[in-house]
Amino acid sequence: MFRPADEQLKILCAGAVQIETVDELRKKLEESRAAHRPLRVKLGMDPTAPDIHLGHTVVLRKMREFQDLGHKAVLIIGDYTAMIGDPSGKTRTRPMLAPEAIKRNAETYFQQAGKVLDTAPDKLEIRYNSEWLAGMSFADVLRLASHMTAAQILQRRDFKERLQNDVDIALSEFLYPLMQGWDSVVVRADVELGGTDQLFNNLVGRELQRDEKQESQVVMVMPILPGLDGVQKMSKSLGNYIGVSEPPNEVFGKAMSISDELMWGWYEMLLGKTQAEIAALKAGHPMEAKKTLAAALVERFHGAEAAQAARDHFDNQFSKKKLDEVAEPLAVPAGKIGLIELVEKTGAFKSRGDIRRIIQEGGVQLDGQKLTDPKVVIEPRAGQILRAGKRVVRKIELAG
């Protein structure tokens, strides 16, 4: 039932930044095949933000590959650890989250992770780490904490930097890697996946398992996906993300706005393209390559039909300029109306001052005609196309 270890290894190693260690992974794969026992592949999810974005899918897709090869995904919802907040890559202490918020987030997480993972019960095991962490006594915690020295903890780059810059580190944050490592012990993980920022945490799991006389898990870290800006990692709080639940046109549009340079990185990390395949794409027009990428991403979360529709929508709005095709209706009362009021009805702007500015800067058009006087009063007709800024396109409908 399992494919030969080397075959599996080839698939699994693709795209990974670092594997501790490949030899151990091969050995585990061989043993698993011989014993007809699926490997337990652990992935911790931190339910502090309620949305999964493309950045998360890099690791989730790797998890899916394990599943497709017959292994078992063990998804840990870090409901207990979330109370501390993972210090990885963070420059400041995270606020602790309320239990209800964590629960809510965990539910959306599971639902969204299902867009990438195989959710069949024999392929996916979901555990909340409060199950074993909540009941630990102080003595248990002390015992756990004694596994690690201060020097080891302080080796971490993010801690070191924070210390240097006089940024707080809550003592509880030091315990985070231990909690996560303990998860590995409890679920008897064979492999733990994560982003490169999880390397330290995941390696702690190896140590703890060894101390508990278990075979240490293999740690596999995947690259961190850069966000839309192409500089910082994709994250919700930076606003440079594409969420897996976003509507097709949003996904497509956002993907189109990334730089060419970043596009190749996304091809590699999100679609698993090889350098050779990317080189072939580079020979063509970059915009075509980007549309293909954008369509592939939409297709992944919404299906092929939606991908085609999003592509058409984009073409109509920006390439062919057939605004009539893409405009959403905007109900307007019949009669005269100030331009600012009209634009305000789109609900797409934060204040009237904002609208006034956009008008003055030539960002508002009615039927292709620029209107730059904020105080002009017009009498809109049904079917007219109102455009405000790059993205807002509405077709006037008269109400009443």
Add this chain to the structure above:
RNA sequence: GGAGGGAUAGCGAAGUGGCCAAACGCGGCAGACUGUAAAUCUGUUGACUAACGUCUUCGAAGGUUCGAAUCCUUCUCCCUCCA
């Protein structure tokens, strides 16, 4: 416990009685250029107003003053050094 320093708009950071809705940089938005690219250039970036202007904002609450981000008092939080 002692001594000193700090908290300013989304972020970083100037400002130390009126010229401060608050320099500058980043980020954001819009325009030009394009491939809705990116980069670049230009404008803009508290709210309301057609505008004059009005209102709210510089950790919190009080006070001094014709006038406070700026001075005083108390409070909250943070940092550094010493113990």
